[in-house]
Amino acid sequence: MNAELIKEQFPILHQEINGHPLVYLDSAASSQKPKVVLEALKHYYEWDNANVHRGVHTLGSRATDDYEGAREKVTKFIGASHTEEIIFTRGTTTALNIVASSYGPAVLQEGDEIVITPMEHHSNLIPWQQLALRTKAVLKYIPLQADGHVALEDVEKTITNRTKIVAIAYVSNVLGVVNPVKQIAEIAHRHGAVIVVDGAQSTPHMKVNMQDLDCDFYAFSGHKMCAPTGIGVLYGKKTLLESMEPVEFGGEMINDVGLYESTWKELPYKFEGGTPIIAGAVGLGAAIDFLEAIGMDEIHRHETKLAMYAMDRLSEIEGITLYGPRDREVGLVTFNLMDVHPHDVATVLDASGIAVRAGHHCCQPLMRWLQVNSTVRASLYLYNTEQDIDALAKALIQTKEYFG
């Protein structure tokens, strides 16, 4: 794939920031949107906008077709077995919270276990922490290896027959590791537990397949994969979702309402209360078409190669600490520059038009594990090039000189 040509399709990337061409290295926080996605949104609002599943009029049908068409695209994109398994949510956080608040209390008894890792994003940590507090379940952590990897023997040791839920990120948003989710799912299932996968950092960057992974729940956000903000997906195995109670009541999820009792629609509508995020779903559908036309394996290959290049270039800088394993499997590089606070690094880089993330990346327990307060993260996507990395390396050297 040719990243230069892909970059052409992202209007936002063609501007100057503080007198320098924009170098966007913060896609793990939110990706930029290609022209085709922006046009799909515009087309939807200009031609098809109406509420779904209600109107008998033409626009209502078009909007419904667009919305349900997007659900079918998602089904194929992540290799789910049924479209009913795809629930549109606001994003990863909402999706994980649905599982924690609907599935969690139904299966947990006092003393049961929820297993997570110290590398989880707050969205895949706090819902479980809260659930454990409410149900008096035990929250257990799979320890991390020195370089941040999860070792399968530790997974074996941590998961027991009292474990009911295992929740883990497919890809860490800080360490750049890919967790062996398929093997962990197998271990969880052997003990009668379900596995919940936070796919926020995997779905945009690599091919994922629900049937191959055999995970029970899987969550991701649209805005990190070229789609608009405010749309995300909860995938769940049909039998599990069918057994669960809705968490939001009203609107599209209603079947029959009596004065004292009501019933809910079938899947997936049961979990989509209110007017759904129609334009968001349309945008997500367009983003999936865009990504698939390039190929998820191509995108993954490009990013990994670029991340390895970044590791090489950055490790040449004296006084830099790179976090996570040396070998990159995904397009993330997290680091600190000796004696310069991440905030200061980010401000100086911004002065050169380079956008990175500085802070704890919503991973405070992981920051404590790394024994730092915060870090700088450069995160890549399909539109980044070696020139972007060169600009970063050059600006980091200037940062050191500035603070030297």
Place this chain on the structure above:
Amino acid sequence: MQLDDLYRRVIMDHYKTPRNRGTFDDETLTVELNNPTCGDRISLHLVIEDDIVKDARFTGDGCSISMSSASMMTEAVKGRTFSEAMELADRFSCLMKGEPAEFDDYEDIEALSGVNKFPARIKCATLAWNALKKGINEESK
């Protein structure tokens, strides 16, 4: 965007050689505050007598702007009554908004005026001052 607006020499001096960094053996008040978006944290230690900030020190971990601001604030606040300290904090808020504010009593603070051109960094500069205000408010109750 001029980086030197943000990182004036006086700021870097306070960052590299902070004044009043540390704790007291027998302080009367400690205020802890963090910036949840970035993980920066400060502990402000105050010696208080009769509604006067007799002495101030700080510990914590943060960027050059938050730490130099803490260094300057602790210098400026020493010996002030609660109402004088609050007035100083109000003047600092004006400085952050880009409104005219003078610190004849401790001119170093004016070096932080450039922060208002970097909106993302205002929270860094105000962390120590917010700790001061929180401490005085608690003590005045």
